[in-house]
Amino acid sequence: MKALVLSGGAGTRLRPITHTSAKQLVPVANKPVLFYGLEAIADAGITEVGVIVGDTAEEIQEAVGDGSRFGVKVTYIPQEKPLGLAHAVIIAREFLGEDDFVMYLGDNFIVGGITGLVDAFRTERPDAQILLTKVPNPTSFGVAELDGEGRVVGLEEKPENPKSDLALVGVYLFTPAVHEAVRAIQPSGRGELEITHAIQWLIDQQRDVRSTTISGYWKDTGNVTDMLEVNRSVLESVEAVNEGTVDESSEIIGRVRIEAGAEISRSRIIGPAVIGAGTVISDAYVGPFTSVSEGCRIEDSEIEYSIVLRGSSITGVRRVEASLIGRDVEVTPAPRNPSAHRLVLGDHSKVQISS
Template sequence: MKALVLSGGSGTRLRPITHTSAKQLVPVANKPVLFYGLESIADAGITEVGIVVGHTAPEIEEAVGDGSAFGLRVSYIRQEEPLGLAHALLVSRDFLGDDDFVMYLGDNFIVGGITKLVKDFRESGPDAKILLTRVSDPRQFGVAVLDEDGGVIGLEEKPEDPKSDLALVGVYLFSPLVHEAARAIKPSWRNELEITDAIQELIESGARVESEVIDGYWKDTGNVDDMLEVNRIILEGVERRMDGEVDDTSQIIGRVVVERGARVSGSRIVGPALIGAGTEVIDSYIGPYTAVSENCRILDSELEFSIMLRDSTLTGVRRMEASLIGRHVHGASRPRVPNAHRLVLGDHSTFEISS
């Protein structure tokens, strides 16, 4: 069995971060989200991985290399334009051959990995298996309709009027039969070859398509709020570790990791939190669910429930929360400008001002 990891796309919902970085490489808990998917694939016993890349190919290839760091053998497959998930299948045909495979969207995150899902697929042997989860706004996803027995009877991509609240999770398991289905479909109204249409083609041709509604945690980390939420979930599992330098005037509370080469002075850090290697935290407060990457400097500032990427600084900034701070960002305070109200009021007037 092989794996196909999709790591193209422009990441428009994460701009301006993705103007200079692939969305799959934006870190949560100080590790690129793509790496969590690769680790899940390796844990499931799959070693042959094809990564579909687009214009951010050089950055992806530099970060992942040949895959040996994950126990994988990685090949790179170029998709010149993001023309849909089914199009990614078509350009990957030579790599996939006639093997079963798991298709994993590189910016998705599933707590607990995919080991059991792969094992069940191998044992039951359907032509395809899709994962579903209930969402509050199905219009943002591919949506599945099931019959009374849980069988998949219909799929639609980002419908205006969803027929269910069951969204497709970004992990799919396929037999080679899906290649024929992908060749048979036409571009959608978005001018893309939709994977939902390819799966619908399988259903209509009589193929066995199974589904599983997952209760575990799943996120598409395509926007800032979802990235912060995944960061929170991962930080819930960290164990306290002090490899860096923490002076006697600092207070470390709870599950905090201070990496080697980091320095904390005159500060208060409340976990769960990560302080990356080479980072300095001086006379500052770092609150829960915050991940600060390597070689940052935080001076006389407060940061909580946030992600701060490498080589960035905060000086005299109060207070920041629920923020995603990119690389080489420099934030500083400025002198407070007095606030004033200018009024012209007649006799016997009444006024109220919130100030």
């Protein structure tokens, strides 16, 4: 069995971060989202991975390399334009061959991995297996309709009037039957070859399409709110480790991971939190659910429930919350506007000025 990981999207919902960085490489607890997916694939016993790349191909390749650090062998498959998930299957045909495969969206995050799902698929081998989860806003997702026995009878991509609240999670499992399906469909109204249309084609052809509804934690990390929520979830399991330097006047409370070379002085850090390698924190407060990447500086400031990327500094800022701060960013107080009172006073005036 192989894996096809999609890492070619533009990440428009995470701009301006994704103007200069691949959305799949934005870190959660100081590790890129994409890495969690590759680790889950390796844990499921899959060693051959095709990675679909687009405009950020160079950055993805530099970060992932040949895949050996994850225990897999990576083949990069360029996609000139983001023409849909089904299009990604088409261009990966040579890599996939006649093998079963799992398709994993590189910006998705699933707690607990996919090992159980992959094992069941290997045993039962339906033509397609999809993951579903209940969501409050199904119009933003591909949505599945099930019959009374729980079988998939219909799929819609971002419907205006959804027939259920069951959204497709960004993990799909296929046999080679899907290759006929992706070539049988036409582009949607947004000009993409939708994987939902391909799966619907399989359903219409009376092929065996099954679903699993998951109750565990899943997030599409395509926007800042979800990214911060995933970061919070991952930090819930962080273990307290101190590989840096903490002076006697600092206070570390709860589960805080301080990586090698980090320096903490005259500061208070409340976990769960992660402080990256070489980061300097002085006269500052770092609150729960905060990830500070490597080489950052936080001085005379307060930050909580946020993600700070590599090489950024926050100096003299009273409070930062629920923020995603990119690489090599400088956050400082706005300069004070000089204040003055201009007066034209008549004789014998009395004026009280508060200053």
